Amino acid sequence: xxxxxxxxxxxxxxxxxxxxxxxxxxxxxxxxxxxxxxxxxxxxxxxxxxxxxxxxxxxxxxxxxxxxxxxxxxxxxxxxxxxxxxxxxxxxxxxxxxxxxxxxxxxxxxxxxxxxxxxxxxxxxxxxxxxxxxxxxxxxxxxxxxxxxxxxxxxxxxxxxxxxxxxxxxxxxxxxxxxxxxxxxxxxxxxxxxxxxxxxxxxxxxxxxxxxxxxxxxxxxxxxxxxxxxxxxxxxxxxxxxxxxxxxxxxxxxxxxxxxxxxxxxxxxxxxxxxxxxxxxxxxxxxxxxxxxxxxxxxxxxxxxxxxxxxxxxxxxxxxxxxxxxx
Numbered sequence: 541x542x543x544x545x546x547x548x549x550x551x552x553x554x555x556x557x558x559x560x561x562x563x564x565x566x567x568x569x570x571x572x573x574x575x576x577x578x579x580x581x582x583x584x585x586x587x588x589x590x591x592x593x594x595x596x597x598x599x600x601x602x603x604x605x606x607x608x609x610x611x612x613x614x615x616x617x618x619x620x621x622x623x624x625x626x627x628x629x630x631x632x633x634x635x636x637x638x639x640x641x642x643x644x645x646x647x648x649x650x651x652x653x654x655x656x657x658x659x660x661x662x663x664x665x666x667x668x669x670x671x672x673x674x675x676x677x678x679x680x681x682x683x684x685x686x687x688x689x690x691x692x693x694x695x696x697x698x699x700x701x702x703x704x705x706x707x708x709x710x711x712x713x714x715x716x717x718x719x720x721x722x723x724x725x726x727x728x729x730x731x732x733x734x735x736x737x738x739x740x741x742x743x744x745x746x747x748x749x750x751x752x753x754x755x756x757x758x759x760x761x762x763x764x765x766x767x768x769x770x771x772x773x774x775x776x777x778x779x780x781x782x783x784x785x786x787x788x789x790x791x792x793x794x795x796x797x798x799x800x801x802x803x804x805x806x807x808x809x810x811x812x813x814x815x816x817x818x819x820x821x822x823x824x825x826x827x828x829x830x831x832x833x834x835x836x837x838x839x840x841x842x843x844x845x846x847x848x849x850x851x852x853x854x855x856x857x858x859x860x861x862x863x864x865x866x867x
Contacts, residue, residue, distance in 0.1 A: 546566070546567065546590060546594045547568065549564050549565070549566045550565050550566070552565065554630070554635070556610075556611075557623060559611030560610060561602055561611070561627055562602065562610045563600050563601065563603070564582045564600070564601050565589075565600040565601075566589040566598075567597055567599050568598050570596075570598065570641065571632065571635065571637045571640040571641070572599050572640065572642075573628060573631065573642045573643070574599065574600065574643050575643070575648030576603075576604060577644070577645050577648045578646055579717060579767070579771065579779050582601035582603050582608065583766060584601075584845075584847065584848060585599075585601035587848070587851035587854075587855065588851070588855060591851075591859065592859065592862075595863075598635075602627075604648070604782075605623070605778065608770055610627075612778040616702065616784050616785070619778070619781035619782050619784070619785050620788045620789055621650065621651060621789045622654070622658065622789075624651045624654075625651065625654050626659075628642060628651065628652075629655070629659050629663075632663075633662075639661075639663065639664050640663060640664070641666070641862065642655050642663045642667070643667035643806075644669065645847055646670055646671055647671075649670060649671040649672075649673075652666050653673045654793070656801050656803045656805075657801050658793075660803070663803070664804075664865075665803050665804040665865050666801060666804075667806040667808075668807045669846050669854070670808075670846050672807055672809065672815070672816075673801055673805075673807075673822065673829055674829070675799055676793040676796050676797050676799070677798050680787055681786040681787055681789075682700065685700075691741075692739035692742070693740045693742075694738065695738050695740065699780050699784070700783050700784050702780075706777055706780065709771075709776050710775065713768045713772050714764060714765070716750075719751065721755070721756060721759055722751045722753070722754075722759075723737035723749070724737070724814075724844035725756035725758065725843040725844070726810060726812045726813075726842045726843035727756055727757050727843075728751055728753060728754065728755070729751070729812065729843055730749070730751055737751075757849075758848045759848070800828060800829050800831055801829065801830055804834050804865050804866060805830045805832050806833070806835045806858070807826065807836045808846060808857055809823070809839070810844060810846050810849070810850075811839060812842060813842070814844070815844060816838060834861055834865075835857065835864070837857055839854075
């Protein structure tokens, strides 16, 4: 389809349990809801919006609560995952639809899977990028994270204390984001054997382990400027509050302990992404945990920012999967 025949992107604010949710939509057809992760925004789906619209879908990328132009509640507990699920359901209904396919990346993958799990009345299929589905279970998450890394501190634990990561990030948002994106990108991540950027040394910051070379190939200066300007305007607490609710999520989802997501599903991971390698057992368990899995892919030489690092591959896989979904 010629580019000129694809509808332009439209920005909207809709009512949601968060207060308001900002979204960007493009195209007409079956609704595909795109949910970003940390530290991103709707813009992380820029390549998918146009491709999905051209393929005959109504593609909608939202700013998760705490990000961008969406509401940013003050209460840390307002960022528990069930609240984010209800935001997603509210967006579907605000757009005049009864159901949607939901696709998420990073934290958005967890939001998407949980949306399918607890709101099967709204979400009919689920696509997971970078972070595989792991059913609720095991010890309390904060206890697990506290036992990782020996003398070093796992980044999730580092993010969980309110104000701590903000004090590192907010004096130089652009520099921090550029380093964080580079640390987890396939073409710029630290070499094997270098200090792992997922951990913080005693008395140091997370940034101390970020690479200091060029930006990743997918990240030009204008894109980094856009992300930085948003976080400079909003602050980073809303985004970080997702990490501060993992124990609450564990408690809230106790009734779904070990539950599979039975919807038609998709997984795409990057071969160089720690989310893929550390959670290899979760991927191996997909026949049990994602019994409706239609398509699963690991992209070679790809890091964490999968839909931005490899947009053409992700677009092709997404569109083929959507076409294979039951009517």
